[in-house]
Amino acid sequence: MAITRADVEKVARLARLRLSExxxxxxxxxxxxxxxxxxxxxxxxxxxxxxxxxxxxxxxVFADDVVRPSLPREQALANAPSHNDQAYLVPPVLGD
Amino acid sequence: MSLTEQSxxxxxxxxxxxxxxxxxLTQSYLDQIEAKDSQIGAFLRIDAKAALARAADIDTRxxxxxxxxxxxxxxxxxxxxxxxxxxxxxxxxxxxENFRPPYDSTVVAKLKAADAVLxxxxxxxxxxxxxxxxxxxxxxxxxxxxLERAPGGSSGGAAACVAGGMAPLSIGTDTGGSIRQxxxxxxxxxxxxxxxxxxxxxxxxxxxxxxxVGPLANTTEDAALLLExxxxxxxxxxxxxxxxxPEYTATINRPLEGLRIxxxxxxxxxxxxxxxxxxVRDAIKVYESLGATVKEISLPHSKYAVATYYxxxxxxxxxxxARYDGVHFGHRxxxxxxxxxxxxxxxxxxxxxxxxxxGPEVKRRIMLGAYALSAGYYDAxxxxxxxxxxxxxxxxxxxFEQVDLIASPVTAEPAxxxxxxxxxxxxxxxxxxxxxxxxxxxxxxxxxxxGFSSSGLPIGLQLQAKPLAEETLxxxxxxxxxxxxxxxxxxxxxx
Numbered sequence: 001m002a003i004t005r006a007d008v009e010k011v012a013r014l015a016r017l018r019l020s021e022x023x024x025x026x027x028x029x030x031x032x033x034x035x036x037x038x039x040x041x042x043x044x045x046x047x048x049x050x051x052x053x054x055x056x057x058x059x060x061v062f063a064d065d066v067v068r069p070s071l072p073r074e075q076a077l078a079n080a081p082s083h084n085d086q087a088y089l090v091p092p093v094l095g096d
Numbered sequence: 097m098s099l100t101e102q103s104x105x106x107x108x109x110x111x112x113x114x115x116x117x118x119x120x121l122t123q124s125y126l127d128q129i130e131a132k133d134s135q136i137g138a139f140l141r142i143d144a145k146a147a148l149a150r151a152a153d154i155d156t157r158x159x160x161x162x163x164x165x166x167x168x169x170x171x172x173x174x175x176x177x178x179x180x181x182x183x184x185x186x187x188x189x190x191x192x193e194n195f196r197p198p199y200d201s202t203v204v205a206k207l208k209a210a211d212a213v214l215x216x217x218x219x220x221x222x223x224x225x226x227x228x229x230x231x232x233x234x235x236x237x238x239x240x241x242x243l244e245r246a247p248g249g250s251s252g253g254a255a256a257c258v259a260g261g262m263a264p265l266s267i268g269t270d271t272g273g274s275i276r277q278x279x280x281x282x283x284x285x286x287x288x289x290x291x292x293x294x295x296x297x298x299x300x301x302x303x304x305x306x307x308x309v310g311p312l313a314n315t316t317e318d319a320a321l322l323l324e325x326x327x328x329x330x331x332x333x334x335x336x337x338x339x340x341x342p343e344y345t346a347t348i349n350r351p352l353e354g355l356r357i358x359x360x361x362x363x364x365x366x367x368x369x370x371x372x373x374x375x376v377r378d379a380i381k382v383y384e385s386l387g388a389t390v391k392e393i394s395l396p397h398s399k400y401a402v403a404t405y406y407x408x409x410x411x412x413x414x415x416x417x418a419r420y421d422g423v424h425f426g427h428r429x430x431x432x433x434x435x436x437x438x439x440x441x442x443x444x445x446x447x448x449x450x451x452x453x454x455g456p457e458v459k460r461r462i463m464l465g466a467y468a469l470s471a472g473y474y475d476a477x478x479x480x481x482x483x484x485x486x487x488x489x490x491x492x493x494x495x496f497e498q499v500d501l502i503a504s505p506v507t508a509e510p511a512x513x514x515x516x517x518x519x520x521x522x523x524x525x526x527x528x529x530x531x532x533x534x535x536x537x538x539x540x541x542x543x544x545x546x547g548f549s550s551s552g553l554p555i556g557l558q559l560q561a562k563p564l565a566e567e568t569l570x571x572x573x574x575x576x577x578x579x580x581x582x583x584x585x586x587x588x589x590x591x
Contacts, residue, residue, distance in 0.1 A: 008463070015414060015466040016421075017459060018447035020161050027463055040402045041480050044335060044487065051482030052489060054305050054335070055291035056563060057539025061334040070250050075198040079425035091441040 003032045099124045101586065104264040104318040105345075111158070111169045118151035121250030122213050125171045127263045129216070137237045138247075138257035139184060140176050147171070147379030151213050156277035163209035166325050172207055173263035174275050176255045177224055178309065179298035180204045187221045187300050191426045191453030201298020202330045203267060203309050210325045214539040215263055218253030218506050222455045224274055224302045225413070227527045228509045230518055231457040234567035238514070239282060241553055245511040248299055254519040255282040256310050256487055260587065265322050271302050272405050273506075273531025275310045280506030280556025283545045284572070285319045285490075285583070286312045286375040290563045291538035292337035294323075302423040303412035304335075306405075306535040315583055316544060316574040319345035323566065342567045348574045355388040355572060358499030359497050363530065369509040375547030375555040376505050382579055383503070391499055395491040396589055398533055405532040407468050407481035414465030417458070422449030442486035460521060489537040496562040501572045504530050506556035530558060540566045542573050554582075 005028045012019045073086075080096065082089040099107065099121055110116045117514055126144050133139055154169045179185050179197035186192045193327060197299040200208070207214060221231035229237040229252025237252045238258035239245040251268030255278035258266050268275040270288035279286025294309045301307065311322035329338040359380060364373060384390055421429035422445055425429045429448035454462070467476035495502060507527055517524040532543040539560050546557035557576070561569040 003467070007467070011463055011470060012538035013447075013468045014470060014472055015462050016418070016443065016446040016450055017454075017462065018444075018451045023456075025457070025462065030460060030521050031464060031467065034406060034525070035467070035477075037522055038407055038477065038481075041400060041403050041407070041484055042476070044397070044400060044480075045482050046480060047485070049483040049486050052486035053477055053482060055489075055536070056335070056337065063331075063334075069427070071198055076424075078198065081422060081426070081428035090423055092443050093442045094440065 003028060003035055098263045098517050100128050100264070103315045104313060105321060106166070107264060108170055108321070117155045118213060119148060119155055122147050122151040122168060122171050122215065124166070125215060125263060128260070130587055132260050133262060135238065135243060136240055136256050137235045138218055138253040138260060138262060139173070139216040140186065140188065140219050140234060140253070144328040146182065147215050152213050153203050154213070154507045165209055167207070167265075167321070169209035170212055170265060171215040171263055172212040172322070172435040172588065173218050173252055173254060173257045174204065174207070174214055175220055175268050176270055176273060177220060178204050178298050179300070180214070183217060185300065186234070187223045187454065188220045189455065189458070190233045195300070195425055199298060201333060202295035203326045204298065206326050207267070214275065218251070218257055218266065220253055221250035222458050223300070223417070224250040224269055224271055225457050225461050226462050226516070227273070227277055227524055228517065228521050229253060229278070230514065231455055233455050236514060238251050239286065239511045241283060242511065244513055245553070246281070248281035248511065248512050250274040251286070251312065251451050255279050255284055255286065258282070258284045258312050258314060259317070264314065265318060267309060267322070267326070268312050268371050269299060269307060270535065271306045272409060272528045272535050275312060276506055276531050276541055276556070276558060277527065279312055279543040280558070281511040283554025283582070284312055284314060285316055285542065285544045286310065287319050287323060287542040287566070287569070289327060289538060289566060290337070290540045292304065292335050293327050293460070293540070293566065294566065295328070295333040295336045297330055297332040303414060304416060306409060309534070316542070316570055316577050317345060317348055319542070320348050320570045336360060337563065337564070340498050340582060344457070344567055344570050347567055348570050350571060350574050351386065352500065352568065352571050355383065355501070356499040357390045358390050358393040358495055358502040359390055360502060360504055361392055361394050362396070363504045366509050368505060371549045372505050372507070376503065376557055379546040379576060380503055382576055386575055386579060391571055393494060393495045393498060393502070395493050396464040397484060397487045401488055401533040402526060403409070404481045404484045404488065404536060405528065406464070407477050408485065410461040410465035410467050411478050412465070414462045414469065417462055418524065420450060420453060421446050427453035456504050457521070470559060479481055483538050488533055492533070492537045492539060492562070500561065503559045504558045504560070506530055506558040510549045510553035510555055534560050538563055544570050544573050544577060546580070547582060548585070
């Protein structure tokens with residue numbers, strides 16, 4: 001299926017990417033090519049087939065409900081690009 | 097024979113007999129890295145001082161008769177995708193250029209507990225996405241057999257360091273062939289275990305239902321040694337399998353009686369290089385001469401494997417990589433100006449941070465996955481691919497009722513030139529033709545050398561087995577290695 005530049009812009013917003021004009025152009029072509037290739041899946045009859053989400057289908061795995069030490073705050077913040085020793089700092093969340 | 101030309105199994109014997117020290121051995125490999133890696137570029141980081149200090153500590157403990165781990169004193173290289181508190185974990189991405197993990201991955205913890213000497217961190221395609229290691233944000237890795245050619249990927253550094261004699265053992269990861277394909281193109285042994293055989297805890301996620309950690313080495317015995325060290329159930333990874341791990345090295349020398357080898361009709365279709373085809377067919381004849389029976393089988397849905405994979409893997413990737421938001425860790429866009437006035441500044445910070453931190457292939461896969469999962473396309477792509485995935489698995493289940501191992505090429509051609517496929521994503525994806533099915537079906541697979549092209553490039557043989565049949569896989573691979581001498585052919589041009 002052909003993918004339009006508008007599709008690519010929409011998906012970039014969903015994926016939280018900001019693409020340059022050049023990237024939008026090349027991705028429109030490349031994604032179209034790849035999706036056209038992938039479209040061959042449509043010819044497979046899967047009417048009575050259950051989707052397979054995992055390679056080895058597992059039963060539920062439960063962890064004991066006990067309190068354990070978590071990552072100390074200092075370590076949790078150590079890799080953050082911006083923090084005040086208490087919390088992560090982010091730009092304003094609500095629009096102005 | 098110099099130390100670095102011997103197998104890890106032989107080196108471990110020499111260490112245990114006190115013939116060599118770990119410091120001496122580690123220094124030999126550091127010397128090889130010093131001499132060769134400026135050309136090959138297999139390693140992203142080496143900490144010689146730390147490696148030698150660790151080796152010295154192991155030597156002291158060995159001399160005083162203290163109990164030692166399974167790999168005591170052997171250098172092991174680790175792909176830069178497994179968390180280790182003692183070094184950065186970058187995934188060869190600008191996004192994680194300065195990331196210091198707060199905990200060890202289970203595989204790294206097991207290597208440390210086994211007294212391995214972690215000698216360095218190997219290069220890879222960014223976030224393990226790619227088949228040539230050209231997608232690393234930091235450097236290109238060259239194939240030790242021909243420096244104009246790619247080592248394959250994504251574990252290209254992991255394969256090249258073993259092929260180049262710069263590490264006896266190496267850890268890679270395989271989501272669609274990323275251990276087996278570079279092993280094949282670099283002429284070493286690489287094994288992808290059954291999904292769940294090795295813990296993924298602390299492995300930076302690409303596609304969680306497909307990712308698996310595994311060994312690369314010079315011989316099947318060495319791969320068995322490394323696999324039994326890292327395998328096993330882990331309560332920290334709920335997808336790891338709670339089944340005992342056999343001692344693979346104890347049985348590897350026992351040939352398989354009545355071995356049935358499957359040859360897949362669809363694997364020898366058009367597009368397969370004639371030299372690769374003849375090397376693989378010769379390998380199958382070797383098995384016949386060893387008493388195996390060969391049976392032609394069919395995997396009718398295998399032709400859809402690449403298409404299925406390139407829906408499922410990018411979908412999981414787009415979801416997994418959503419965590420890189422420039423807030424908790426990783427790259428953040430430095431200016432908070434708002435290029436898009438319709439968007440709030442937090443969202444704009446996410447978008448700019450991610451676009452700066454990720455390279456082109458990672459962006460492509462995130463986009464592909466986000467597209468396949470988006471409203472209106474979910475059923476047609478993602479759900480459809482999950483159904484075809486089951487059909488691919490059912491083909492294997494049927495095949496393994498008739499045969500013990502499936503023999504095939506690893507790739508359709510020997511190593512390609514650096515840059516050859518770089519501008520053609522779809523052609524690069526099609527390189528995974530023979531390897532992706534094992535990930536979709538969760539099977540173990542191994543790649544081992546089975547010949548050389550007329551231009552002197554290694555050719556790989558892939559063997560696949562049913563889930564948890566690594567013992568059969570390794571014994572079968574070892575039978576072939578004992579009967580042939582491909583693995584002993586050494587690199588001349590780099591000496």
